[in-house]
Amino acid sequence: MLKSASVTSQQLTAVRQVKAWTRERFGLDDDVTIMVAEIACGLPGCPPLETIITFWTAPDRRHQFKLFKRVVEVRDDDLPPSFMKNAMISDGDDIACC
Secondary structure, three states, rough: OOOOOOOOHHHHHHHHHHHHHHHHOOOOOOOOOOEEEEEEEOOOOOOOOOEEEEEEEOOOEEEEEEEOOHHHHHHHOOOOOOHHHHHEEOOOOOOOOO
């Protein structure tokens, strides 16, 4: 039987905080969409849960990075430095693995 994932208030608070840190770190306007997702990785060597942060600076320009920890464990200094913003432009095929 499938069971939906339950989200705690601690996780929601952590997601909001990660979004705020991301917006501040990369100088993103309020209208920029930021997505924070905690996913399970079943591949050998991957952490059991990891956090992926994605944001768009143009309709066809997606930036994406991965943190190898649960969203509630993410801290401000875990985010990449702001000068790496353009290095995180993703074509969608490069974040599938660790």
